[in-house]
Amino acid sequence: MPLYGAVVVGPPGAGKSTFCAGLCRYLSLAERPCALVNLDPACEGEGLTKFAIDVRDFVSVDAVMKDQKLGPNGALRYCLEQLWKSNWLKDQITSLEEDDCFPYVVFDCPGQTELYVHDHSLRGILDDVRREFDARFTAAHLVDVAQCAVPTSYVAACLLSLTAMLRLELPHINILTKMDMANRYDLAMPLEFFREAQELHRIAPFCGVQPCSLDEDNVEEEPSAYARQLQKLSGKICELVDDFSLVCYEPLDVSDGESVAKVVRLLDKCNGHPCGVHAPQSLIEDATELFLLHRGGTDGPSISVDGDNRGAAGRDREPRRAPRTVRTHNIGAPPPDVGQRGPGSFSWYAS
Numbered sequence: 001m002p003l004y005g006a007v008v009v010g011p012p013g014a015g016k017s018t019f020c021a022g023l024c025r026y027l028s029l030a031e032r033p034c035a036l037v038n039l040d041p042a043c044e045g046e047g048l049t050k051f052a053i054d055v056r057d058f059v060s061v062d063a064v065m066k067d068q069k070l071g072p073n074g075a076l077r078y079c080l081e082q083l084w085k086s087n088w089l090k091d092q093i094t095s096l097e098e099d100d101c102f103p104y105v106v107f108d109c110p111g112q113t114e115l116y117v118h119d120h121s122l123r124g125i126l127d128d129v130r131r132e133f134d135a136r137f138t139a140a141h142l143v144d145v146a147q148c149a150v151p152t153s154y155v156a157a158c159l160l161s162l163t164a165m166l167r168l169e170l171p172h173i174n175i176l177t178k179m180d181m182a183n184r185y186d187l188a189m190p191l192e193f194f195r196e197a198q199e200l201h202r203i204a205p206f207c208g209v210q211p212c213s214l215d216e217d218n219v220e221e222e223p224s225a226y227a228r229q230l231q232k233l234s235g236k237i238c239e240l241v242d243d244f245s246l247v248c249y250e251p252l253d254v255s256d257g258e259s260v261a262k263v264v265r266l267l268d269k270c271n272g273h274p275c276g277v278h279a280p281q282s283l284i285e286d287a288t289e290l291f292l293l294h295r296g297g298t299d300g301p302s303i304s305v306d307g308d309n310r311g312a313a314g315r316d317r318e319p320r321r322a323p324r325t326v327r328t329h330n331i332g333a334p335p336p337d338v339g340q341r342g343p344g345s346f347s348w349y350a351s
């Protein structure tokens with residue numbers, strides 16, 4: 001049987017490691033052997049789930065910074081190039097094989113998007129593994145739902161998602177993470193718009209606009225020259241993303257078994273994993289049920305979302321009228337506690 005797996009990429013803090021841990025947890029509850037591979041040499045700590053393969057055993061960013069006199073980003077690029085040139089990862093993956101079968105491999109990648117946007121190293125590493133093991137991977141590009149609150153950030157995220165699709169050239173899904181936080185944000189359009197990423201140019205007039213400019217009193221103000229330029233640029237980027245018609249997002253609340261199950265099914269569908277095609281529905285339901293039972297439980301690392309703040313922001317909301325007044329490009333910045341532990345925020349904890 002070939003090697004199947006998921007390659008989890010996305011900008012820093014998008015929730016990659018948390019998703020990888022949730023994915024591995026779900027797969028093990030579904031009785032599907034899986035192995036988590038840490039491809040981030042700068043990752044700190046032990047991770048939320050034990051790594052089966054950890055690139056830090058091969059190369060250390062600190063040592064590279066010292067020896068090569070490089071900064072953190074340069075050292076990271078150097079580390080991945082070294083990994084690409086060596087057979088270490090392939091040897092490690094070979095050692096995962098049991099009874100002619102490989103576990104499902106989940107790659108937790110670094111948040112430095114230049115590693116696949118500009119560099120060839122990440123792509124090269126994955127290509128080598130694919131060739132060696134006849135591997136079938138799905139790339140999952142994660143974007144924090146907080147980006148939807150800032151139209152310019154959302155446009156940039158769409159461009160990055162498209163770039164990841166074109167550069168990695170893998171079966172691909174884009175995921176909007178931290179959906180439990182979605183209703184905290186004041187969104188310019190209904191959430192559905194951000195998920196579908198269709199007719200993206202409709203968001204361009206909101207780029208560079210503050211929510212207060214939506215007040216009736218301000219409607220007549222003219223946009224500044226800077227804001228007009230920003231809207232024009234955003235409009236062009238939107239057109240480009242629209243032209244490819246490839247980007248859309250699957251929402252994910254990693255503490256919710258059904259949400260994780262849906263993403264697992266998509267991953268399986270994309271890389272053709274037999275479980276995606278043949279798994280009995282009862283097995284999927286059992287794993288989902290167990291996942292829900294384990295949320296906040298004591299059996300190993302679990303997920304807990306405190307507070308009653310779930311739900312999709314703006315799901316039933318009508319699209320807003322595009323504002324005519326332009327004040328600043330810094331609209332609806334995420335609240336300071338996003339991604340931090342605390343009431344209403346997300347946390348993993350071990351028993």
Ligand SMILES: Nc1nc2c(ncn2[C@@H]2O[C@H](COP(=O)(O)OP(=O)(O)OP(=O)(O)O)[C@@H](O)[C@H]2O)c(=O)[nH]1
Nearest residue numbers: 011012013014015016017018111178254339345346
């Ligand atoms: N509310 C909420 N917070 C989340 C969720 N997923 C992750 N987080 C938080 O977001 C922060 C970043 O999550 P990580 O999983 O470390 O993100 P990452 O993409 O691996 O980050 P880097 O490895 O630094 O690129 C942490 O504080 C997580 O607890 C989620 O689904 N909901």
Ligand SMILES: [Mg+2]
Nearest residue numbers: 016017018108
């Ligand atoms: Mg991480």
